[in-house]
Amino acid sequence: MTLDRDLIVRTALRLLDDVGLEKLSLRRLAKELDVHATALYWHFASKQELLDAMGRAMVQQVVAEGPLPRTWQEWLAHLARAQRQAVRSHRDGALLMMTARPTAEHQVEYLDQLVGRLLEAGFTAESAAAAFIAVSNFAIGAAFAEQQGRDLGEEALDDLILRSGEHPGVSGIVAAAQDLDATFERGLAWLLAGMRAELG
Incomplete structure (x- = not known):
């Protein structure tokens, strides 16, 4: 070998x-x-260099899958979904992504095209960069919360469900936690809607 x-x-x-x-x-x-x-x-x-390579490998294949999006909203949505999928594909994937340095060597061409589409849509260079970071942070943060919640186990979730009966305001949060995909998509839609509103 x-x-x-x-x-x-x-x-x-x-x-x-x-x-x-x-x-x-x-x-x-x-x-x-x-x-x-x-x-x-x-x-x-160093071990850090290995972690960097692991982070790149984890997202490289997923980000490259499928045809390239058309609109800037589709680009950002594709990025968010791909990053979340990649991070969730491995144990502690979110922690790894937070530990790995964001060199993004595997994504240079993809990111160039993404930023180019944002600039064409009316984003400034600064707001295009901020949009990329905001969407990435949302996707990785959501995956981290999902992985941490999964690690808590069913007992902790059962306890939260029981307590939600005493506190009606919590019941909606518990319900949202039962359908993580729908909750993620709604949050992503809100994020993109805010960007559209800022563009006017």
Whole structure:
């Protein structure tokens, strides 16, 4: 078996699913690959560099899937859905994305086209960048909340449901938590509507 960056990243993502980000170490990864830990440093200068590569690999395929969107709203919606899907595809995926440095090397062409479409629609360079960041933060933040909620387990959810009977204002939140996809889509629609309103 030839050790290369792609194999290391794929193995690291599989290990992430098994043990979680906190327990993911270069020593554990080296053992999984049946190599000495120092062999990994021929390919990655540090654990942070490996985490960066894992974050890129996690979203690269999903973002590239399907035909490119047409309108600026479709671009931003596609970005949000792809990022959420990618993050949810791995255990602690949101934590990984928050830890990985946002180099976005895999997305350069995609992001250039996205920003170009925003500029054509009337966004300034500054507001186009802010729109990208806002949508990314929303998608990754939503996925993080979903993963954290899933980790709490059914017992915590059952307790919240019981308490919602004592506090009617909470019952709507509990109901929204039962359909995460619909709640995500509504939040995304509100975000895009705010951008449309600002454009006039």
